[in-house]
Amino acid sequence: MRIAYLALGLNKFHFKGGVGNKIDTQRGFWRNFGHEEHLFFLTPDEVNHDKATAFQYGPLSRLPLLKNITRFISRSSAMARLIEELRNYHPDLIYLRYGIYAFPLHKIFKLAPVIVELNSNDLVEYRHYGWLSYWSNLFTRGISFRNSSGLVLLSNELAKVPENAALGKPIRVIANGIDFEKNQPLIPPKNITPVITIVASAGAIWHGVDKLIYLAKRFPDLTINIVGDGQENMDGLVPLNIHMLGFVPRDQVRDILMLSDVACGTLALHRKNMQEASPLKVREAVAYGIPLILGYHDTDLSEINNEYILNIPNTEDNVKTYAEEIRSFAYKMMGRRLDREAFRACLDQIHKEEVRLQFFADILEKKKNQI
Structure with a gap:
């Protein structure tokens, strides 16, 4: 398979922390299993990442109202450039790490089957990010989910969220894992108190x-x-x-x-x-x-x-x-x-990636049979 990994909002801290490590580990296992992959992502920061294509965006004004408007325009422009690169990549499948819609994201669904990964209950979490993020997500989340070919959810609880279950999409629950070989055990410390x-x-x-x-x-x-x-x-x-x-x-x-x-x-x-x-x-x-x-x-x-x-x-x-x-x-x-x-x-990541890749293959086979 030729897999395009798409993320809508990775910043420099993500790449220095667990999220960046998770994405890199997933991509590494996909390559080890004989698949091609490439990461395309939107970012508010200047980020240089191996075997990935970044599209930076940001506000063009410091004035509160203009800041939000110009940020939206910049993010949409970055998304349009990303889609053009994505089209030139000719993926068999797009794996979308869910984030708030950026115009014209809807165009990716014409390029290849899209599987959406949802890491949290966005309907609740975005309430903590302010009214603009909450309402933007509420009104646009359906674009990603309704047009997807399948969902990868990180918990059984997310699969039971009424708004997710009602979509009627193929679902695979795959919790986060860890690469045991790259994370070796640590000897216990000799602390005086805990x-x-x-x-x-x-x-x-x-x-x-x-x-x-x-x-x-x-x-x-x-x-x-x-x-x-x-x-x-x-x-x-x-x-x-x-x-x-x-x-x-x-x-x-x-x-x-x-x-x-x-x-x-x-x-x-x-x-x-x-x-x-x-x-x-x-x-x-x-x-x-x-x-x-x-x-x-x-x-x-x-x-x-x-x-x-x-x-x-x-x-x-x-x-x-x-x-x-x-x-x-x-x-x-x-x-x-x-x-x-x-x-x-x-917990071993290698098994979780085998399950994920099989889900990808099942989705592609289903699409093939529908033609």
């Missing part, structure tokens, strides 16, 4: 960073690293045992996790009306052998009974209610690492 680390994103309230600040205040003996968010986003001063590290490149995140006893998954998924997810950083922690605290239903992990995983409810008061259990778990995990081989079968 170190807990969460990899979050600035402004993403569903990560529940505020809950960890409560935990740090209650238990000064715990050290808590918060990667991806900074002091400037907090209300007031944080305790001395909280380390607000801001954005950290992926290779440096590994160094932080190397010194951690426990990694923490998202703690407030309920804030965007979701129960289920498959965070990339949780999978990375498993590959490194780091014990986990999960405050949500993980598509791959939550049904596994393992002493190295502490599951707490996906509720607003989960950390407050289970604070003692979290502290005890952190102490118990000091100097220990989980057996990552126990999770390889459900």
Whole structure:
């Protein structure tokens, strides 16, 4: 197959973090399986990426009203250029990482069958990005979904969202995975007291960073690293045992996790009306052998009974209610690492890409039979 990977909004931080690594890993496996691929993407930043074609856009004015208008025009112009390059690539299939519609995106559906990957419940998540993003997404999402040939969803919960299920499209649920060969286990640290680390994103309230600040205040003996968010986003001063590290490149995140006893998954998924997810950083922690605290239903992990995983409810008061259990778990995990081989079968990226590629082949075969 000749696959065009299309993304509508990748910035420089994506490429330095988990999203960029995920895309590169997927593309690498596709090549290893004998397929051709190329990444085409829109970006607000100047990004040079191997074997990819970037189309930069941005506002041409600083005035609030003109800023939004000129940004829309610039993004549409970049999209038109991208489509022309896409047409010249002659793909057999287009894999679209879902993002807000950019005119004239609708033209791609005449070039090849399009499979849309949806990573979150966009109907809820875009509420957190402001009224313009929310309404733009609400009115235009149907263009991508109704014209698609199939959907790849990251959770069973997303498949059950009425607006997604009503589309009647072929669906394959494929949670995020990890390349075990590229992420080797880390030796446990020799900390005097427990170190807990969460990899979050600035402004993403569903990560529940505020809950960890409560935990740090209650238990000064715990050290808590918060990667991806900074002091400037907090209300007031944080305790001395909280380390607000801001954005950290992926290779440096590994160094932080190397010194951690426990990694923490998202703690407030309920804030965007979701129960289920498959965070990339949780999978990375498993590959490194780091014990986990999960405050949500993980598509791959939550049904596994393992002493190295502490599951707490996906509720607003989960950390407050289970604070003692979290502290005890952190102490118990000091100097220990989980057996990552126990999770390889459900998390290994190579298997997930085999499933994805078979879905691609099934869609193409179906289209062929319809001719």
